[in-house]
Amino acid sequence: MKTFAPSIFNAYTICKRQAWLMMRNLTADQDNAFLEIGRLIDETSFERQKKKIFLADLEAMLDMVSKKDGIYYIAEIKKSSKTMNSGIFQLKYYLYLLKTNKGLKARGIIKIPKEKISKEIILTEEDEEKITTILSEMNETLFGDKPPQILLNSKICKVCAHFEFCYG
C-alpha cells in the first residue's frame, strides 16, 4: 500500500478535500492571513532549535532526532497543548513511516517549550491498525478523479487557506 507524505496525511485527517488538492500540488494561496501568521510563529518562536531534518524519501520534515541508549527519538515541537492530540497522531505517523518504509523502530517525543511539556510517544499495534485503515481509504479517495466534497459550514473552512477556492 502506498504511504503518503506526512503533510498530506495530516491534511487528510483534517479535510479530505484539502489532501486531494495537496496531492496535485494545488497548494493554497500564500497571501492568506492565517498562513502568514502560522509561518511567522514557526519562524520566530523556536529560533534556538534549528535542527529540522528532512527525510527526502519519506517527504518528512522532522523537528529533531536524537539517539539514546541505542534508541532513536524523534521530536515534534508544538506551539501549545491545544493541538496536542493531532500532534501526537502526526508523530505516530512518522513512527509508522520509519517502521514500515525504513524498518526503523523509533520513539517519539512531543515538546511544548512554552509549557515545559515533554511527553514520550510510542506506536502501539492499535495505532498501526488505525493508520493502515486510514491509508487504505486515502489510496482510494486521493487517486480519484473528483475532489472530495467541501465540508460545508465547517469551522475548519473558515480558517483554511483554501476557503475562497472552495466557496467562491
Place this chain on the structure above:
Amino acid sequence: MKESIYIFSNGRLKRKDNSLLFETENGDNKFIPVENIKEIFAFGEIDLNVKVLNFLTQKEIIFHYFNYYGYYSGSFYPREHYNSGYMILKQTEAYLDQKNRFYLAKKFIEGAAKNCLKILKYYDRREKDLNKQIKEIEQLVTQLSNYEEINQIMAIEGQIKSIYYSCFDTIINNDDFVFDERTKRPPKNHLNALISFSNSLIYTYCLSEIYKTHLDPRIGFLHTTNFRRFSLNLDIAEIFKPIIGDRTIFSMINKNVITYKDFEQQINGIVLNDKGRKKFLEALEDRLKQTIKHSKIKNNVSYRRLIRIELYKLEKHLMDEEKYEPFIMDW
C-alpha cells in the same frame, strides 16, 4: 493584503541587501518595502539589472512596465511558484476540447455583456435613456447560444461592444469627452485614451492574480491568438473591464475629477499626462479596494479579490467539478 507600487519618476531600481531601492534622477533614494507588495507598475523610464530581476523572482513580485506614453509594454513574470502539473494538463485539455473551449469563450463574452448591461441599466435608472440599446444587447446575448464557432461569437461580441460604446456619449454627456468611435492604437481622443489606459491596467491586474493561482496565463480560451503571449488575463478581464474600469471612468468624468487638462497631444495620438494617470490610478485603486458582499462566500470581498475568485471558479471548472459561470454584478 499585499499592495501595488506605482513608480512615475525616471530613475534606477536597485537591490540593496534585502530590499529594493528606487533612486530618482535627482539622486533621491526611496525604499520599497518588498515584503508587502505583489506588483510594481513602472510608468517612468527605469534602469534595472539582473540582480533586481532575481530579487523580484525571489520575492515573487511581478513587474509591469509601460512606455513613455503610458501604453502597456510588458510584464516581468517571475518563474511560477504555484506549479501543478495536474492543473496545466486540465487547462490544456480544456483548450484542446473544442466544446469545452467554446463553452468558456462563450461564458466570458456572456459575462462581459451582462456586466455591460448592468452598467447601462444603472444609468438608465438615472434618467439616461438607454432603453433601446439595452434591448438590443439583450437580444444579442440570447443569440449567443445559436452559434458554434469562436469567430461567430466574436462577431456577436463585436456588435455588443459597439452598441455598448455608443451609449458612452449619453452616459457622460460632456463635450470634452465625446466617444466618436473606438480607436486603440493610437487612441484618437480623450475618452479613447482613458479607455485604453483603463483596459491595459485591468489586464495587468488580472495577470497578477493569475500568478497567484495554478493557471497558465498563456492558455486563453477566447483570446488565443499567440501562445507566446499572455491571453488568459485578457479573457478574465472581459468580465471586469465594465464594472471596474468603465465605472471608474464614468464617475471620474461626470464628477469632473478628470478633465481635458489631464491629457496631452502626442504625435501618435492623445494620451493621459502624468497627473491624469496618477488621478486615474488612485481612483482605480479605490475601486479595487472597495468591497461588496459576496453571496457565496458570505463575506465582504474586494473587487480585486473578485478577480482571484473568478480564477478559482475557472480552476474548478477545469477540474470538472463545477461549471464555470461568470461573475455578474448585482446592483
